Amino acid sequence: MQAIQLHELKKTYGTVEALKGLTLNVPHSCLYGLLGPNGAGKTTTLRIITTLLAPDSGDVKVGGFDALTQSRSVRRALGYVAQEVAIDKILTGRELLELQGDLYHLRSSVRDGRIEGFIDRLQMSSWIDRRSGTYSGGMRRRLDLAAGLLHMPKILVLDEPTVGLDIESRSVIWELLRELKSQGTTVLLSSHYLEEVEALADRMAIIDNGQVIAEGSPQELKHDLGGDRVILRVREFSNQVEAEKVRKLLTGLDGIHNVIVNRAQGFSLNLIVDSDNRLSDLRRELEKANFNIFSIAQSRPSLDDVYLQATGRTLMDAELEVSSKRDKKLEMKKSMR
Numbered sequence: 001m002q003a004i005q006l007h008e009l010k011k012t013y014g015t016v017e018a019l020k021g022l023t024l025n026v027p028h029s030c031l032y033g034l035l036g037p038n039g040a041g042k043t044t045t046l047r048i049i050t051t052l053l054a055p056d057s058g059d060v061k062v063g064g065f066d067a068l069t070q071s072r073s074v075r076r077a078l079g080y081v082a083q084e085v086a087i088d089k090i091l092t093g094r095e096l097l098e099l100q101g102d103l104y105h106l107r108s109s110v111r112d113g114r115i116e117g118f119i120d121r122l123q124m125s126s127w128i129d130r131r132s133g134t135y136s137g138g139m140r141r142r143l144d145l146a147a148g149l150l151h152m153p154k155i156l157v158l159d160e161p162t163v164g165l166d167i168e169s170r171s172v173i174w175e176l177l178r179e180l181k182s183q184g185t186t187v188l189l190s191s192h193y194l195e196e197v198e199a200l201a202d203r204m205a206i207i208d209n210g211q212v213i214a215e216g217s218p219q220e221l222k223h224d225l226g227g228d229r230v231i232l233r234v235r236e237f238s239n240q241v242e243a244e245k246v247r248k249l250l251t252g253l254d255g256i257h258n259v260i261v262n263r264a265q266g267f268s269l270n271l272i273v274d275s276d277n278r279l280s281d282l283r284r285e286l287e288k289a290n291f292n293i294f295s296i297a298q299s300r301p302s303l304d305d306v307y308l309q310a311t312g313r314t315l316m317d318a319e320l321e322v323s324s325k326r327d328k329k330l331e332m333k334k335s336m337r
């Protein structure tokens with residue numbers, strides 16, 4: 001049995017199809033990463049898992065319970081650290097944790113023992129007795145994490161736990177997540193940081209446009225690309241037409257596949273080569289066709305390459321697309337006023 005099983009989840013907000021039949025299985029005691037750009041549907045998925053949101057259709061099982069009909073049991077099994085939380089600013093961090101413990105009906109000796117433990121593990125002692133209104137983003141996140149763990153859930157769900165945080169907070173949080181995993185907790189986290197998923201996840205899913213488009217361990221996904229990554233620029237590249245010509249030329253060659261024009265990087269080309277030393281072949285072919293190489297480099301593939309192969313664009317491009325759509329919508333709203 002899996003810790004979390006999602007089957008064919010669909011969710012629409014008005015006319016926006018946020019989830020289009022999302023299927024995902026998270027094994028027990030696994031640190032699982034959900035990677036995708038802004039707007040991919042990560043928060044929607046996590047809110048459905050945590051019973052805060054009902055899907056339009058599909059099945060949700062968490063810790064063996066059905067999220068739709070056994071939501072109380074699901075909530076007991078889960079800890080959730082949301083993307084944004086509004087916390088009371090007057091109380092101190094410790095007082096907020098005590099309140100949280102009382103919500104879970106913990107005996108005060110148990111509660112206080114656990115609070116001390118988290119203060120220590122998340123390095124909060126120097127500020128935990130200050131009013132929480134004075135906390136930085138990183139301090140608030142650590143406090144949220146402690147609050148989400150006070151009832152010792154078997155499954156911890158975190159929505160973009162380290163977005164915009166200072167390096168110290170990030171590494172303290174990463175350390176705790178690794179420790180929880182080694183103690184058998186299942187951790188599901190969403191992120192749009194490749195490095196975060198790469199550094200933490202045993203398994204991962206890439207989610208794009210409300211669907212899972214790739215799934216496996218980061219190593220498997222990179223291995224499945226079938227070789228090394230080459231990034232190439234030709235001197236004449238200033239437009240897509242030239243880049244397309246080179247793409248056509250390379251696509252026809254043996255041992256070369258997934259040739260993609262990377263628009264965000266000034267129409268450079270990304271491709272996968274199946275053996276260690278293809279650069280001299282590539283040089284020769286390009287010279288034969290009178291293309292003048294500006295730069296060429298071969299390296300081991302990264303998760304960014306996995307994402308690029310799966311979606312045809314880099315994660316950064318996807319983010320830019322979303323923010324430019326959002327800016328356009330805002331402008332339209334302004335001009336309608």
Ligand SMILES: Nc1ncnc2c1ncn2[C@@H]1O[C@H](COP(=O)(O)OP(=O)(O)O)[C@@H](O)[C@H]1O
Pocket residue numbers: 013014016017018036037038039040041042043044045
């Ligand atoms: N409450 C809402 N009302 C309308 N649209 C929403 C709402 N929440 C999310 N969306 C839209 O659903 C899509 C998925 O959003 P979300 O799950 O927040 O993605 P992510 O967390 O990956 O950024 C986006 O297009 C987003 O704009």
Ligand SMILES: [Mg+2]
Pocket residue numbers: 039042043044083159
């Ligand atoms: Mg989100």
